[in-house]
Amino acid sequence: MTSEVLSPDLEAAVSAAAAAAPAFAATAPVDRARAIVAVADALESAKTRLVEIAMRETGLTEARLSGEVVRTAVQLRLFADTLVDGGYLDARIDPADPDFALGVRPDVRRTHIPLGPVINFSASNFPFAFSVLGGDSASILAAGCPLIVKAHSGHPDLSDATAEVAREALEAAGMPQGVFHLIHGREAGVAVLKDSRVKAGAFTGSIGVGRLLADIAASRPAPIPFYGELGSVNPVFITVDAVAERAEEIAQGFLTSVSGSAGQLCTKPGFVFVPAASALPAAIEAAAGDFLAEHRLLDPRIARSFEERRNAILGSPGVHPIVPGGIRFDDAGQGWATPTVVAVALDDFRRAKEALVDEAFGPLSILVETPEGTDLAALMPEFYEGNLTGTLHLSTTEATGETANAAELRALVDALSRQVGRVLFNGWSTGVAVTPAQQHGGPWPATSNDSSTSVGTAAITRFLRPVAYQNAPAAFLPAALRDDNPLGVPQAIAPAGESHAWGNRWR
Amino acid sequence: MTSEVLSPDLEAAVSAAAAAAPAFAATAPVDRARAIVAVADALESAKTRLVEIAMRETGLTEARLSGEVVRTAVQLRLFADTLVDGGYLDARIDPADPDFALGVRPDVRRTHIPLGPVINFSASNFPFAFSVLGGDSASILAAGCPLIVKAHSGHPDLSDATAEVAREALEAAGMPQGVFHLIHGREAGVAVLKDSRVKAGAFTGSIGVGRLLADIAASRPAPIPFYGELGSVNPVFITVDAVAERAEEIAQGFLTSVSGSAGQLCTKPGFVFVPAASALPAAIEAAAGDFLAEHRLLDPRIARSFEERRNAILGSPGVHPIVPGGIRFDDAGQGWATPTVVAVALDDFRRAKEALVDEAFGPLSILVETPEGTDLAALMPEFYEGNLTGTLHLSTTEATGETANAAELRALVDALSRQVGRVLFNGWSTGVAVTPAQQHGGPWPATSNDSSTSVGTAAITRFLRPVAYQNAPAAFLPAALRDDNPLGVPQAIAPAGESHAWGNRWR
Known part of the structure; x- marks a missing residue:
């Protein structure tokens, strides 16, 4: 066969x-x-x-x-x-x-x-x-x-x-x-x-x-x-109040996340929706000095591909550098990069969507400046398919869920849930904890199977895959299914006699 | 989109x-x-x-x-x-x-x-x-x-x-x-x-x-x-001792299962591996009188397709009828059938595999007469891909798992597990209980997705699909994940402090 x-x-x-x-x-x-x-x-x-x-x-x-x-x-x-x-x-x-x-x-x-x-x-x-x-x-x-x-x-x-x-x-x-x-x-x-x-x-x-x-x-x-x-571009949304509360902290966290492993992580924050005219771009520019060490990219093919994407992004109308960064090639053809952060107004992002929206695998991220009153939840389906992660930075007060914009924030969380596998709050998507509740996978094209x-x-x-055994003698049952439970595994038992009650409580 | x-x-x-x-x-x-x-x-x-x-x-x-x-x-x-x-x-x-x-x-x-x-x-x-x-x-x-x-x-x-x-x-x-x-x-x-x-x-x-x-x-x-x-053909295996113990009971159950709903069930037992020279074919022939009522097939297309498969099977070398059955068409083109049971020696089945092994959707089943000493477990991969069900009829003594042939029977159960979604003992695969432990699905082509x-x-x-929430404020968590568990759903909690112990017990 x-x-x-x-x-x-x-x-x-x-x-x-x-x-x-x-x-x-x-x-x-x-x-x-x-x-x-x-x-x-x-x-x-x-x-x-x-x-x-x-x-x-x-x-x-x-x-x-x-x-x-x-x-x-x-x-x-x-x-x-x-x-x-x-x-x-x-x-x-x-x-x-x-x-x-x-x-x-x-x-x-x-x-x-x-x-x-x-x-x-x-x-x-x-x-x-x-x-x-x-x-x-x-x-x-x-x-x-x-x-x-x-x-x-x-x-x-x-x-x-x-x-x-x-x-x-x-x-x-x-x-x-x-x-x-x-x-x-x-x-x-x-x-x-x-x-x-x-x-x-x-x-x-x-x-x-x-x-x-x-x-x-x-x-x-x-x-x-x-x-x-x-692939995944891991959109991030940052509220006006979060910037007002802790611009420097967010800038530090962002640059750490974008530059770590030279940006070659599937969970790198590729797009950050920031309030227009906020203090965040300046805070990122100010913090960038700590992140200028050059890192080799994984291989020449990835480096050339990154250079190409970076050039396309920098050349796109309305895109301006916040942290210029760069990439150079050594004699062996290996690429060495420092982080690049650019900003673009939402309208320009919309116009240049085709050029900008795909993943740039390497140390680069795009700040999208969104005017006050933008429907943030609507941006997810407008720009993205599936993603591994989506992130929201809130202020301490907004985290209570009792601010005037709470309904909008909930709508944004719902929109993120519908398109990503992991929704983060006040953190960064790189660094994936290995735990029972972790979810690393999301709708296409983040993964080919998001189940x-x-x-x-x-x-x-x-x-x-599941297999059922019907009326199996104990001697022929898998150990996990035996009444004496020799493996000590959790067994969910559905007692006899219950079926006539099904649904009765919900009439 | x-x-x-x-x-x-x-x-x-x-x-x-x-x-x-x-x-x-x-x-x-x-x-x-x-x-x-x-x-x-x-x-x-x-x-x-x-x-x-x-x-x-x-x-x-x-x-x-x-x-x-x-x-x-x-x-x-x-x-x-x-x-x-x-x-x-x-x-x-x-x-x-x-x-x-x-x-x-x-x-x-x-x-x-x-x-x-x-x-x-x-x-x-x-x-x-x-x-x-x-x-x-x-x-x-x-x-x-x-x-x-x-x-x-x-x-x-x-x-x-x-x-x-x-x-x-x-x-x-x-x-x-x-x-x-x-x-x-x-x-x-x-x-x-x-x-x-x-x-x-x-x-x-x-x-x-x-x-x-x-x-x-x-x-x-x-x-x-x-x-x-x-599709599924639901192979059944019947031991020498099971036939000796209760040939009439098995014959009745088999004919009930094959004829019910005019055999138009995805779990109809399509093939029964019976010991050569056993009493079962005669018992089936003897019991058939109770199952000769004519039933209309679902529609003319299914009826014609059944007639064609039935003719091909009956015309295959070495196939002989045990219960002849039949199909006739009324003036409206509807087909009316009575159950057909045929028998074929294992060697003839092997030779005519291409003609015999596919599903016959309707009231027909094939007894395959297997010589003593046949490696039953090897028949599954030889003849079949995935199936919804596989069935084993054992004697009361064999069910203890302590007879001389217990290892062979276990090997057969394992072979069935590898190729079907539900393994039945001493029963018939038609009639699928709607319960928490039910499994109706199996490897291709029984289903397109056997997970x-x-x-x-x-x-x-x-x-x-799964979604994780990282550091989410309670106000933004889905109800199922809140500490106060307003829905009262089962929550699996992995306490902090455990990770250093992982693997230690298994050194």
């Missing part, structure tokens, strides 16, 4: 992953948790060596990369706890009900099982946290799915070295052979994504590539889910 | 649905529950009138249709309870954590919000339960999404009459204008599915049409989720 003939190396990886799927799915959660923690520990043990390779390949700083290794390890350990907790299984038990409203109800129990082999296309901008052992990989392994990582071409040596760490730790922890594979090259990735034995895809990258891969996944003879995190998240423990659900 | 210009009627429906979306999403759960119960009550009040129309349009019996109205009403009321309970919102609260392992953690809270307008393509074979007010419609309305139903061409008058009941009840219950629309015609359905204001699709029908619509949903400029329930169910309360999650 293979879709096309794979090269011998890819065939070996895919057939090993497929062969390992039943055994991996059958591992006890605590054993899978131990293996994942062992991977996290091994990753941290190899930190010095891996960060050295990463610095050379990505140009990111040692501090940033070391922090990212810790984040990646913590994330793996969090998934270990998540999978032992078992809440993600959403175990449901409906005991048999002889008095059911529609005739005798059988015993029905439902849990979730791993999908099978998954391919994860890793990202360039987080060589640890969204790469070989990043959040997607952690949730795929935690779910019990064999993993095939397609390395990002921006850090091939780091990918190989990280994969070696992962393979050794998984094997030493007693996981089945064949649960982890690394492959290189876009054509290889596409071939694997098309293979009928592969049951889902994950991706972090551009809208263009993400769309291409999503279309491939959807057009297979048997389509599969494809979870792509694509889930790629950061936080809910990410595990992407690689599972 | 509309993808193509709609006819005035369709434009009116879609724009009204889009305009109603924010207000409908903002209705209090208890108010939406009241409206849905009002719809259920109105449906039952109109039962006599609606069943009359349905009998004329579908040929189904009064008893079956009356029961289906009750089921449809009970289902609506169950969703009313579900939405007030609020567990489906999966509300999560991570309080701020100054001691978080990766630096200060903000307060993050996550819930689910309605997607917006949804189109539901209704089915022919359940003119109530999978039609205008069926399970898909109930879960769409319960989720808070405006609903556009594309009527099935098999019962247009019934669809109109049911829609009238729904519209009046929703309006009388104070729901916003524009939350319910009925449209007719496949072209109209496709145009609406393509419209950028429509955010998801649901469908019950054939693999061919389902694939067409799924491809349209996936290839839009902004792709949307498409939940299609397509969810189209029957049972979990169906509501298809029409929602």
Whole structure:
């Protein structure tokens, strides 16, 4: 049932992953948790060596990369706890009900099982946290799915070295052979994504590539889910009162967020709607001196693309620089940038929408000066499709919800909710906490599938599907569904005898 | 942002649905529950009138249709309870954590919000339960999404009459204008599915049409989720000991399941793997006398298609009739059928796989006689892709899991789990209980998206997406996420201070 003939190396990886799927799915959660923690520990043990390779390949700083290794390890350990907790299984038990409203109800129990082999296309901008052992990989392994990582071409040596760490730790922890594979090259990735034995895809990258891969996944003879995190410009709205209350603090936070990791973050605030004639642009200009250190962009392609976008934005009618910034290229072709902040009046933004509204991947942000009385909620659908985040900065008084403009602010929050995955208040969208309630994903084109998240423990659900068992003898039930609950997972039980009451309370 | 210009009627429906979306999403759960119960009550009040129309349009019996109205009403009321309970919102609260392992953690809270307008393509074979007010419609309305139903061409008058009941009840219950629309015609359905204001699709029908619509949903400029329930042949496995223990009981249950609703159910057992030389075929032949009443098939197209499949199966080498059955056409072109059961040896089945393995929609089932020692688990991937159900009949002793063949039986249960959405023991797959733990959906081509169910309360999650709120003032939080929990929904709270312990237990 293979879709096309794979090269011998890819065939070996895919057939090993497929062969390992039943055994991996059958591992006890605590054993899978131990293996994942062992991977996290091994990753941290190899930190010095891996960060050295990463610095050379990505140009990111040692501090940033070391922090990212810790984040990646913590994330793996969090998934270990998540999978032992078992809440993600959403175990449901409906005991048999002889008095059911529609005739005798059988015993029905439902849990979730791993999908099978998954391919994860890793990202360039987080060589640890969204790469070989990043959040997607952690949730795929935690779910019990064999993993095939397609390395990002921006850090091939780091990918190989990280994969070696992962393979050794998984094997030493007693996981089945064949649960982890690394492959290189876009054509290889596409071939694997098309293979009928592969049951889902994950991706972090551009809208263009993400769309291409999503279309491939959807057009297979048997389509599969494809979870792509694509592009986002993360609009920010700042009220008059917030500027009046703390312009300097907002300016500092904004510049920190725009310049961090040289602006190469999917959550960088790309557009800030500020009140016209407010003190904020001047405060940003005044604070900019602390943010003029030059940073290398990830690779020459990204640098050239950033230069092009930056030129187009600076050349657009009505756009004027607040913090000029710049980009230069070294002899090796690498681009080095300092942050650029520009401002544009809302009317000019509207006229130049086509040129301005797309993502500029790098340290650049656009202040849109909005006249008093602008319907802020209407700006979201006017200018944007889906986004990962949307942010609102309010004054302390406005935060009570009792000011004269409270209804407008609520309308803006609703408008943001409808178009983004995470709505922030008085903060900045870069820095995505890895927690149970995190949501990193939003309507197209922020993600190719906005029913889930790629950061936080809910990410595990992407690689599972529900299965129900009807009148199963205890000896044939999955452990999560047994009455004696040997795994100690949460079980939602719907007692018999309730059905005649359904709806009665709401008449 | 509309993808193509709609006819005035369709434009009116879609724009009204889009305009109603924010207000409908903002209705209090208890108010939406009241409206849905009002719809259920109105449906039952109109039962006599609606069943009359349905009998004329579908040929189904009064008893079956009356029961289906009750089921449809009970289902609506169950969703009313579900939405007030609020567990489906999966509300999560991570309080701020100054001691978080990766630096200060903000307060993050996550819930689910309605997607917006949804189109539901209704089915022919359940003119109530999978039609205008069926399970898909109930879960769409319960989720808070405006609903556009594309009527099935098999019962247009019934669809109109049911829609009238729904519209009046929703309006009388104070729901916003524009939350319910009925449209007719496949072209109209496709145009609406393509419209950028429509955010998801649901469908019950054939693999061919389902694939067409799924491809349209996936290839839009902004792709949307498409939940299609397509085809299924529902394999059954019966052990030697089960036949020895209760051949007559199994034969009765089998014939009831195959002949009910003239076999026009997506869960009809299409293939039964029986031990070669067992007593079951004779028991089925002996019991067949009780099942010879002729039933009209749903429409002439389905009847002709059934006749064609039946002829192809009967003409396939090695296939011999156990219960001959038949089909005749009346002067109006309607087909009238009695159940057909055939048997074929496993080797002949293997040789004629192409001709035999597809669904025969109507009262026909194939017994596959498997020699002793056949690896039953291997038959699933050999013959089938995804299915809605898979069934195993065991003897009382085998059900203990302690017989000599227990490992083989477990392997078969695992194989079924990997390819179906519901695994049944000692029962029949027709008759799908509407309960919290139900799973009606499975891997392609049983459904176009196997991450969810189209029957049972979990169906509501298809029409929602997660949104997180970071550091939101209480005045701007959705009710489900507030500390004072005014809706009384389940809230999963991840206390601060835990992160340093993650993974420690699993070293």
